[in-house]
Amino acid sequence: xxxxxIKAIPGDGVGIEVLGESLRVLSTLxxxxxxxxFEVDTLDWGCGYYLRHGSMMPPDGLEVLxxxxxxxxxxxxxPGVPDHVSVGGLLLPIRREFDQYVNIRPVxxxxxxxxxxxxxxxxxIDFVVLRENSEGEYCGRGxxxxxxxxxxxxxxxxxxxxxxxxRIIRYAFEYAAAQDLGSxxxxxxxxxxxxxxxxxxxIFDEIRHEYPQIHARSIYxxxxxxxxxxxxxxxxxxxxxxxxxxxxxxxxxxLLGSIGISPSANINPEKRYPSMFxxxxxxxxxxxxxxxxxxxxxxxxxxxxxxxxxxxxxxxxLMQALGDVLGTRQARTxxxxxxxTTKEVVDEVCTRIxxxxxx
Ligand code: IPM
Ligand code: MN
Numbered sequence: 502x503x504x505x506x507i508k509a510i511p512g513d514g515v516g517i518e519v520l521g522e523s524l525r526v527l528s529t530l531x532x533x534x535x536x537x538x539f540e541v542d543t544l545d546w547g548c549g550y551y552l553r554h555g556s557m558m559p560p561d562g563l564e565v566l567x568x569x570x571x572x573x574x575x576x577x578x579x580p581g582v583p584d585h586v587s588v589g590g591l592l593l594p595i596r597r598e599f600d601q602y603v604n605i606r607p608v609x610x611x612x613x614x615x616x617x618x619x620x621x622x623x624x625x626i627d628f629v630v631l632r633e634n635s636e637g638e639y640c641g642r643g644x645x646x647x648x649x650x651x652x653x654x655x656x657x658x659x660x661x662x663x664x665x666x667x668r669i670i671r672y673a674f675e676y677a678a679a680q681d682l683g684s685x686x687x688x689x690x691x692x693x694x695x696x697x698x699x700x701x702x703x704i705f706d707e708i709r710h711e712y713p714q715i716h717a718r719s720i721y722x723x724x725x726x727x728x729x730x731x732x733x734x735x736x737x738x739x740x741x742x743x744x745x746x747x748x749x750x751x752x753x754x755x756l757l758g759s760i761g762i763s764p765s766a767n768i769n770p771e772k773r774y775p776s777m778f779x780x781x782x783x784x785x786x787x788x789x790x791x792x793x794x795x796x797x798x799x800x801x802x803x804x805x806x807x808x809x810x811x812x813x814x815x816x817x818x819l820m821q822a823l824g825d826v827l828g829t830r831q832a833r834t835x836x837x838x839x840x841x842t843t844k845e846v847v848d849e850v851c852t853r854i855x856x857x858x859x860x
Pocket of ligand 1: 578
């Protein structure tokens with residue numbers, strides 16, 4: 502039987518709860534479906550580790566991760582460690598060093614989810630944001646000039662390389678073509694960002710001509726945020742830079758009723774390195790430790806992992822179970838208006854997997 506080696510990094514805050522509980526989904530799946538066996542190695546990296554050791558992960562952390570099949574991440578960041586230090590010491594190095602240059606973030610209103618929007622005319626919300634995940638505004642470069650003086654200034658660089666921009670835009674068109682989707686929207690801001698986004702648009706225009714069957718449009722990101730609210734049903738594939746994709750996908754998750762729902766897959770499409778799967782939400786220190794964080798984003802991210810690992814039957818089994826639990830509204834955490842705990846929601850998903858898998 503295929504053995505899948507998973508490195509699990511619960512991280513900080515609610516990440517510890519959602520990943521800790523959700524791992525039971527994998528054991529249930531392997532008991533119910535002979536597709537694969539999961540060997541999970543849980544690593545205690547994160548802000549607690551930082552306070553003990555002075556770094557977010559061991560110096561050979563990337564080496565430890567490099568040969569696994571997939572990485573699962575809960576969330577990173579906690580008061581006591583500046584967020585840019587925690588994120589810059591674990592999350593971003595993994596995305597960057599493992600060349601996980603595509604961040605797939607579905608925005609799909611599953612049955613049983615209540616959008617805060619008034620959706621009329623039977624319109625659905627079902628699109629994906631493909632976020633550039635290796636460079637752009639997140640390249641991490643910059644400098645402080647004349648520190649402490651009257652002319653003090655900081656420079657935060659954005660790097661947009663031909664390789665980096667082309668590959669994410671091409672991925673978006675290939676994604677649309679493979680799924681028979683008719684349109685790709687590019688999030689831009691070339692009216693104000695006169696180098697980076699003008700360049701982004703230029704490459705988008707070059708590549709769109711290779712896909713004449715796909716309707717391609719560039720929309721200013723500010724207007725696009727408005728359209729997400731006013732006409733989300735018009736979107737199929739949205740391609741965005743690192744920062745724009747980040748902001749748009751919290752909005753996307755809010756359209757589904759909670760930040761706790763949405764999954765994400767940090768993908769190295771060439772599979773030269775492991776990919777990483779994590780909910781889009783943060784560590785939520787305000788509710789950390791109370792046991793009521795929504796595990797849906799984490800569980801859905803696990804389904805994306807199964808898809809990436811080419812275990813489609815397991816993926817479908819998990820998504821069916823998750824959809825059924827949401828659809829019947831039996832177990833839901835407070836962010837969705839319910840009273841269930843994280844554990845209770847995961848219990849329901851596991852039970853549903855068992856029922857669905859019964860011959
Ligand atoms: C996300 C998160 C991260 C990001 C933070 C924690 C740096 O918000 O995965 O969306 O901005 O990428
Ligand atoms: Mn984010």
